[in-house]
Amino acid sequence: MTVAGPxxxxxxxxxxxxxxxxxxxxxxxxxxxxxxxxxGIFDPQTLSACISCxxxxxxxxxxxxxxxxxxxxxxxITLMRALEDGRLDPDDPTLQREAGLCLGCRACETVCPAGVxxxxxxxxxxxxxxxxxHTPLVAGGLRAGVRVTAALAAGGLVRGAARTTGPADPSRxxxxxxxxxxxxxxxxxxxxxxLVPDADVPSGQGCCGALHAHNGGSVEGARLAAALGQTMPxxxxxxxxxxxxxxxxxxxxxxxxxxxQFLVARWAADPSSKPRLRPIMxxxxxxxxxxxxxxxxxxxxxxxxxPRALLREIGDYVExxxxxxxxxxxxxxxxxxPAMSQAVLAPTMVQAQEAGLDYLVSLNVVCQRQLATGVKxxxxxxQVIHLAELLERALGD
Amino acid sequence: xSGLPVSALTPSPTSSSDLTPTAPRLPAGAGRPVPPxxxxxxxxxxxxxxxxxxxxxxxxxxxxxxxxxxxRPGCVLLxxxxxxxxxxxxxxxxxxxxxxxxxxxxxxxxxxxxxxxGIVLVLTRMTALKEISGDELxxxxxxxxxxxxxADAAAAKGLLYAPDPGSRTVSTVAGNVAMCAGGxxxxxxxxxxxxxxxxxxxxxxxxxxxxxxxxWKDVAGYDLTRLLTGSEGTLAVITEVTVALLPMxxxxxxxxxxxxxxxxxxxxxxxxxxxxxxxxTLEFLDNRCINAVEDFAKLGLDRExxxxxxxxxDGTAEAVERSLAIMANTCEREGARGVTMARDxxxxxxxxxxxxCSLPALARLAPITMLEDATVPRTRxxxxxxxxxxxxxxxxxxxxxxGHAGDGNLHxxxxxxxxxxxxxxxxxxxxxxxxxxxxxxxxxxTGEHGVGAAKRPYLERRLGADQMALLRRLxxxxxxxxxxxxxxxxx
Ligand SMILES: Cc1cc2nc3c(=O)[nH]c(=O)nc-3n(C[C@H](O)[C@H](O)[C@H](O)COP(=O)(O)OP(=O)(O)OC[C@H]3O[C@@H](n4cnc5c(N)ncnc54)[C@H](O)[C@@H]3O)c2cc1C
Ligand code: SF4
Ligand code: SF4
Numbered sequence: 001m002t003v004a005g006p007x008x009x010x011x012x013x014x015x016x017x018x019x020x021x022x023x024x025x026x027x028x029x030x031x032x033x034x035x036x037x038x039x040g041i042f043d044p045q046t047l048s049a050c051i052s053c054x055x056x057x058x059x060x061x062x063x064x065x066x067x068x069x070x071x072x073x074x075x076x077i078t079l080m081r082a083l084e085d086g087r088l089d090p091d092d093p094t095l096q097r098e099a100g101l102c103l104g105c106r107a108c109e110t111v112c113p114a115g116v117x118x119x120x121x122x123x124x125x126x127x128x129x130x131x132x133x134h135t136p137l138v139a140g141g142l143r144a145g146v147r148v149t150a151a152l153a154a155g156g157l158v159r160g161a162a163r164t165t166g167p168a169d170p171s172r173x174x175x176x177x178x179x180x181x182x183x184x185x186x187x188x189x190x191x192x193x194x195l196v197p198d199a200d201v202p203s204g205q206g207c208c209g210a211l212h213a214h215n216g217g218s219v220e221g222a223r224l225a226a227a228l229g230q231t232m233p234x235x236x237x238x239x240x241x242x243x244x245x246x247x248x249x250x251x252x253x254x255x256x257x258x259x260x261q262f263l264v265a266r267w268a269a270d271p272s273s274k275p276r277l278r279p280i281m282x283x284x285x286x287x288x289x290x291x292x293x294x295x296x297x298x299x300x301x302x303x304x305x306x307p308r309a310l311l312r313e314i315g316d317y318v319e320x321x322x323x324x325x326x327x328x329x330x331x332x333x334x335x336x337x338p339a340m341s342q343a344v345l346a347p348t349m350v351q352a353q354e355a356g357l358d359y360l361v362s363l364n365v366v367c368q369r370q371l372a373t374g375v376k377x378x379x380x381x382x383q384v385i386h387l388a389e390l391l392e393r394a395l396g397d
Numbered sequence: 398x399s400g401l402p403v404s405a406l407t408p409s410p411t412s413s414s415d416l417t418p419t420a421p422r423l424p425a426g427a428g429r430p431v432p433p434x435x436x437x438x439x440x441x442x443x444x445x446x447x448x449x450x451x452x453x454x455x456x457x458x459x460x461x462x463x464x465x466x467x468x469r470p471g472c473v474l475l476x477x478x479x480x481x482x483x484x485x486x487x488x489x490x491x492x493x494x495x496x497x498x499x500x501x502x503x504x505x506x507x508x509x510x511x512x513x514x515g516i517v518l519v520l521t522r523m524t525a526l527k528e529i530s531g532d533e534l535x536x537x538x539x540x541x542x543x544x545x546x547x548a549d550a551a552a553a554k555g556l557l558y559a560p561d562p563g564s565r566t567v568s569t570v571a572g573n574v575a576m577c578a579g580g581x582x583x584x585x586x587x588x589x590x591x592x593x594x595x596x597x598x599x600x601x602x603x604x605x606x607x608x609x610x611x612x613w614k615d616v617a618g619y620d621l622t623r624l625l626t627g628s629e630g631t632l633a634v635i636t637e638v639t640v641a642l643l644p645m646x647x648x649x650x651x652x653x654x655x656x657x658x659x660x661x662x663x664x665x666x667x668x669x670x671x672x673x674x675x676x677x678t679l680e681f682l683d684n685r686c687i688n689a690v691e692d693f694a695k696l697g698l699d700r701e702x703x704x705x706x707x708x709x710x711d712g713t714a715e716a717v718e719r720s721l722a723i724m725a726n727t728c729e730r731e732g733a734r735g736v737t738m739a740r741d742x743x744x745x746x747x748x749x750x751x752x753x754c755s756l757p758a759l760a761r762l763a764p765i766t767m768l769e770d771a772t773v774p775r776t777r778x779x780x781x782x783x784x785x786x787x788x789x790x791x792x793x794x795x796x797x798x799x800g801h802a803g804d805g806n807l808h809x810x811x812x813x814x815x816x817x818x819x820x821x822x823x824x825x826x827x828x829x830x831x832x833x834x835x836x837x838x839x840x841x842x843t844g845e846h847g848v849g850a851a852k853r854p855y856l857e858r859r860l861g862a863d864q865m866a867l868l869r870r871l872x873x874x875x876x877x878x879x880x881x882x883x884x885x886x887x888x
Contacts, residue, residue, distance in 0.1 A: 048764040053462050053757045054503045054567040058543070067475070067521045067541075068449075069502065075457035082456045094453025113693045113757035 038084050041128045042121060047084060049116045050077045056108035056118075061326050061344045062101055070094060071101055073108035073118055080125055090128070099129040101340060103333055104214050105295035105326035110302075119300060123218045130216030162189035168202035170234040173262070175201045176208070178240040181365040188239050188365070191392035192259060195275070196266075202232050210246035210296075214331045225250035237262045239388050241294025241364040242331065245301045258297055259388055260306040260363065277394040280315045280359070287358040289315040289390070290382075292348065292371055293324045294364040307363055307387055314394040315359070320351045329370030345370060349378045357382045361390055421888035422869070424880045425493030427513035431471040435492055439474060439516075442484045447522070449473040458499065458517045459510070462564075463851055464765050465821075466507040470497065470517040477522050479597060479605055479636040486634065487603030489516060490878045496601070497882050498630040500541065500572030503564045505756075505768060506849030508576065508629050512884045518634065520571055526550050527637070534642045535594060535611055540571035540635055544578075547640070556642040559586035562845075563753035571635040577627035579845035581749060584803035585677045585710075586643075588845065590626045597637035598625055601876040611639060624871075629847055630882040632875040649711035650721055651678065651745035652738040654728035655702035659683045659786075659798060662704040663779035665731035666802045669708070670775060672727055674720050678709035679803030680752050686799045689758040694751040699735060706733075706802065707752055709745065755799045759810050762797070765821075768810040769828050771835035772844030775805040784834045785809050792827035794820065806844035832858065848886055856886075 038044065056073040057063055069075035076098055082088040083095055099122075106119045168174050175192050182189065193199060208228050213221030228236075229251040236256045238244040244258040257265070267274035280287040289311050298304045304324065311317045328334060328344035352360050352375070360375070360382050362368040371384040431439075431450075440448045449455055450472045460467040471494075476482045489496045495515030502509050511517050523539035526546065530536070531554050538547055544565040548558040561580035562568055568578065574596070579588040595609030609615060609622035625633055656662040662681045669679065682690065682705045691698045698705065706728060710720040725736045739745040760766045773781045782798065785807070789796035800807040809831060811824040832842045832855050842848075842855045857865050872887025873879070879888065 045764075049760060051462065051464065051757055051760040051766055052460060052502075053760075054501055054564070055754070055757055057501065058545075058566050067524075069457040069519075070449075070454055072457075078457045078460065079453065082453075088453055088456060092451075092453040094451060094456070098453075113690075113754035114760035115693065 039086060042080060042084050042124045046117050046120055047081060049114055050074065051114055052078070056112050059107040059111045061103060061105065061107065062340060065340065065343050070098055076102060077116070077121065080121060095129060099125050100336055103326045103328065103330040103344065105330060106299035107295065107326065110299045123213055126216040127218050162193050162201045164203035165200045166203055168232045168234065169200050173199045173235045173237050174232045175199045176232070176236050176238045176243065177201065177205050178238070178243055178365060179207045181240060185365050185368065185386060188386050188388045191388040192237065192239060194392050194395060195263060195388065196237060199237060204231055206231070208243040208247050210242050211331055213246060222250055229255065239386065241297025242366060245296035248301055258301065258303055258363065260310055261303050264306040264309055275395055277314050277391070278396055280390065280394055282358050287315040288318055288356055289359045289361060290318050290320045290352055290355060290357045291323050291361045292327050292367050294367060295326050295330070297363055298324055310387070310391065311361060314391065318355045318357060320348065320355060322348045322351055327367050327370050329366040331366055334370050345374045349374050349380050352382050353380045359390060360384050361387050363387055421884045422879045423513055423883050423888070424495055424878050426515060427495055427883060429514070431494060431515065435488065435494065436472060438488060439472070439485060443474050443476045443481050447475040461502040461507065461509045462505050463507040463849070464767055466510045466850060468510050468512050470511040471514045473517045473519060475519045475522045479599060482518070482599045482634050482636055483603045483605055485516070485518065486599055486601050489880050490602050493878050494880060495883045496880050498575070498634045500569030501543070501567045503568045504572065504576055504847060504849065506843070506847040507851040508847055508849030508885065510850055512850060520569060523636065529554050529556065531556060533611060535639055536642055537637065537639045538570050539637055540569060542570050544568050544570060544573055551642050552645060555645045557645045558640060558642055560589045560592055563756070570638050574626050574635055574638055575628060575630050576847045577845070579801060579804065579806065581680060581752065581801065582677045583801055584679055585675050590623065592641045593622055593626050593638065594641050595639035596622055596625055596635055598633035598635045600633050601878065601881045609639070629849060629886050631872060631886045632881065646711035647713050648717055649677070649709065649745065650717050650739065651707060651709035651748050652721055652725060652736060653748060654706045654708065654725070654733040654736045655699045656704040656706065656733055659704040659782045660779045661732045662706040663782050663802065665706055665728045665733065666778060667776060668727040668731050669724050672723055674723055676708055676710040676720055676724060676803070678707060680707040680800070681705060681802040682752070682755060682799040683797055685762070685797035686755050686759060689761050690751050690755055692761055693754055693758045694747070696747055696751055702734065707748055756808070756810065759797050759812060763812040763814050765815055766810055766812050767824055768808050769831055770806065770808060770843040770846040771831050771840060772804065772806040773835055773838045773840030777838040777840070778802060778805050781807060781835065781838055785831060788827050788830045788834065792823045794823050794827050804844065805840065850885060853885065
């Protein structure tokens with residue numbers, strides 16, 4: 001335990017400095033023994049952008065749970081700085097814990113007036129923190145697992161999803177088959193094909209790399225994203241907010257569009273392309289529909305109005321107070337941090353029940369699985385469904 | 398009383414004629430690790446889960462929102478009740494262990510930096526909104542409730558909690574009281590001090606006191622409520638706050654005027670007051686601030702303008718209409734190049750939110766943003782603004798200025814990259830001149846952000862030796878062992 005002593009950072013009990021000569025502002029030396037040179041884990045400019053104002057505290061779901069500075073965005077950035085400057089040992093248990101406990105939801109980014117790119121800092125942090133033996137088992141397993149699923153899918157071995165149509169035709173929008181989606185929720189891509197009939201489903205699609213990047217493998221993630229971009233020249237339509245936001249960042253703005261974003265833009269530009277949407281009925285009344293935003297989509301890409309606009313057209317849309325807050329699915333999070341993941345999800349379940357929802361719509365398969373598990377566990381009588389599939393129902397037969 | 402230094406019990410020997418700076422009085426345990434047996438006793442008081450001791454766990458409590466200051470505490474405690482706070486303080490006094498109270502750590506004066514180690518006592522787990530009474534026009538909250546939570550709960554009952562610091566979504570009510578926070582409504586409504594009716598506080602020696610209460614009139618004894626307000630965590634730990642509320646005004650509206658320079662905007666402020674209007678809000682931003690805020694908030698502000706004046710008022714529809722019309726008129730008379738009115742509440746809120754973000758938004762310009770808080774009489778505002786410009790030029794630093802213009806309260810902010818040679822010393826020299834200038838114009842070194850460790854070296858310039866000595870005697874009366882926030886006010 002190191003403590004700032006009388007000889008510590010700022011205190012000079014013996015001789016109060018003459019204020020004129022030496023105002024009492026001392027450099028950030030602090031009490032931990034700092035290495036002279038930074039460790040080079042973080043991009044210095046990104047790391048120095050935070051001024052510790054704390055404006056991000058109320059936005060952070062993990063801080064809301066713990067009320068501890070450590071599990072707040074500001075506190076985590078302070079920890080990153082201590083790691084970078086050598087004030088904390090790379091094996092420090094708090095660093096290990098907090099790198100994992102952060103949801104990566106980036107809610108802190110949208111409220112930060114200083115424009116701190118927290119998502120990038122987190123990637124750099126996990127790249128370092130989760131190397132070798134420090135990789136949480138599940139994260140490593142998933143990184144590998146996704147690779148296998150992607151390989152299987154590329155070989156056409158996973159059945160049920162929309163059939164691939166051969167190499168990408170650059171003049172048509174491409175449906176991207178998310179790795180987890182094509183095995184767990186094959187109906188989603190089929191639904192997209194009915195909403196975007198002129199789309200193709202290029203074969204040989206790999207993984208977008210988001211899961212890798214968010215789990216300590218940003219180099220591999222970037223490589224996968226680039227490869228996917230090459231396989232699918234032109235517009236890529238994604239049904240997963242997480243994949244869309246990552247590709248948007250990696251391939252450049254505009255290459256990738258999330259489904260609701262794509263549909264709203266296309267139907268506005270060319271109303272004749274818009275199919276007739278009928279309200280979804282339940283027991284002779286219009287269905288009550290709630291939404292769970294995808295964090296990456298909302299906070300990373302700034303897309304939140306589009307899915308709401310679509311849902312208002314097909315039902316009685318109810319904005320849940322927690323619609324914009326992370327559901328705790330967060331990529332691999334629900335597996336790595338089950339307790340916090342459940343705690344973060346709990347308010348959504350209560351609200352869905354209170355609002356008397358018929359449908360709770362997701363924009364990302366990871367959220368979908370998290371919500372589906374949640375409603376089953378808490379016995380909330382609401383159906384969890386992906387936006388694409390609910391829109392497909394509004395098309396009728 | 399083991400470990401209690403004798404010197405700690407006797408008042409500081411400083412006589413009023415002694416002009417040499419006095420060494421701060423520090424408790425016996427200053428700068429030492431918290432002994433393991435004490436840690437065990439602390440764990441049994443607040444629960445093991447609420448005692449943080451590892452390097453990593455305490456590191457985030459080594460700093461607050463003040464740049465360039467950090468110092469790691471020995472441990473961090475998060476008590477849940479007044480009784481826990483009292484037990485902790487009694488133990489700390491007994492063993493001479495420094496205790497630094499902390500709310501949200503959003504202060505800008507390095508007031509929560511545990512310079513001498515010891516315990517950081519965090520009140521964020523005490524979050525009960527105990528009472529909102531429309532009949533008595535008051536609210537009772539625990540220390541860790543945020544300003545916005547209090548204001549929202551009051552608003553839900555049609556009541557207004559008037560103090561409105563820019564940090565309202567983050568800062569705690571007790572933190573506001575301890576710093577006597579101001580905000581965006583100071584001109585018409587005053588600051589935190591004007592709304593604190595009563596406090597529950599724990600003395601460093603462990604006694605729980607209740608000052609003031611629910612009464613609007615109560616002159617029994619010294620006004621300890623006011624003394625604790627602005628005491629920066631050096632006299633007692635506040636555990637519960639009773640504040641006055643007001644009926645919510647019928648409407649609130651906001652407008653924006655753009656000026657060629659900040660001095661023009663300052664003259665408009667003087668003009669408004671001269672016209673007999675005391676509006677709720679008069680805030681200004683210079684060109685650099687306008688651009689930084691616009692980069693974040695994207696409201697369509699005029700990036701070319703030299704200064705922006707945000708003016709607003711609340712009350713009955715008629716009165717607000719009239720007051721805004723007069724202010725718009727005055728702005729035009731003082732050379733505004735454009736005046737626009739917010740169309741609705743959402744637009745008004747967006748403007749105020751943007752203003753609250755000025756400081757962090759300025760962080761976009763450079764790695765370090767060093768801001769000050771000089772305040773002058775409103776009539777000297779234009780002069781002060783010009784002098785700040787001259788000082789910045791003389792010391793060759795980039796300074797962006799915004800502030801609560803209606804209160805004469807300026808936040809000149811120097812932005813710099815520490816890699817850039819001796820810029821930090823130039824910034825410090827510039828601020829030293831700013832303080833001298835403020836005092837010369839009849840103002841003060843800090844209007845609302847407080848003294849903390851950051852402005853400690855300048856305090857005597859404002860107070861003089863006699864008052865400095867009195868501060869020490871007061872501090873010693875409250876805190877014989879000198880454990881509370883040692884090294885800060887009154888040490
Ligand atoms: C972007 C930004 C904008 C701001 N705008 C304003 C503004 O408009 N007006 C303004 O006045 N300030 C402003 N501030 C400064 C700051 O928010 C206020 O000083 C606020 O009152 C601090 O509250 P806190 O809960 O964060 O307290 P902290 O920073 O945690 O503590 C501040 C001081 O209070 C003491 N303290 C905290 N809790 C207690 C307690 N329970 N008992 C005894 N002492 C205690 C601490 O020891 C410390 O000395 C701003 C800060 C930021 C970052
Ligand atoms: S991340 Fe942004 S909002 Fe949070 S403390 Fe840092 S500067 Fe402030
Ligand atoms: S990404 Fe989400 S969980 Fe992580 S610090 Fe930011 S707001 Fe908190």
